[in-house]
Amino acid sequence: MEGSALRERALRYLAQREHSRAELERKLAPHGTAEDIASVLNRLTELELLSDARFAQAWVRGKGARFGTARLRHDLASRGVDAELIAAALAGDGDDEEQRARSVWAGKFGRAPGDAREWARQARFLQGRGFGSALIRKVLKEIPDESAQG
Template sequence: MAETSLRERALRHLARRDHSRAELARKLAAHGSTEEIDEILDRMTELGLLSDSRFAEAWVRGKAARHGTTRLRHDLAQRGVPRDAIDAAIASECPDDEMTRARELCRSRFATPPADAREWARQARFLQSRGFAVDLIRKLLKENPDESA
């Protein structure tokens, strides 16, 4: 009975969205023993219902336009995705380079390039909070608007 309940809980979570193995194990931890949870998760992995690489690809696909590579890596690592799955997902789902993504995000958020130091700092903080590298932000905010077109 407990195993069926645990399996049903796992299926309900996976029906809503993909989860990483660690994320799903954390959600099920209060409802069963570690051995039971590992057994259920192993079976779901065998059936193809649970996949860290599929989760990572979906996560990157959904967030890549708004976040830098650093933030994507951090978020996936926090969700327990292995490094090799993270690297593969970023390589396959981020066809544009990071500078192009940062430029598009900056254009969509800010109407004009920074006119003074205060505006420059505001835009830089925004891009940094989205996970873009500091050197990339400096390069992006120093370029002429005519060059980026």
């Protein structure tokens, strides 16, 4: 594929949403040579149309309310974002992970587990969302008493 057509395709992808460099490289791979793709991506980076840091911040902003730090870190790493950029995006998030875990839990369950089996189910759900085991125990142990709320 010609360089201008490759550049147009890359711009169409970027117009839809932010992409990491690695994501965009994978999407463009069937349409050009490695040298042409690298050239286009380098130019987009120079023009500040492509930024892994901006992608990581947008990802955390968009998904942060529903997922824990571990899940966000894994998702960004699997999309080719550098560990330093991931750490910066997560540090800049500013959200309290415990509060996010409580919010996610309340949205799905809303009431305390009645037995060990239900406790395990709720814990697995939170774990799948990327929250740590210590935080999960804390959230499921300190569920607010509904009768105290008035």
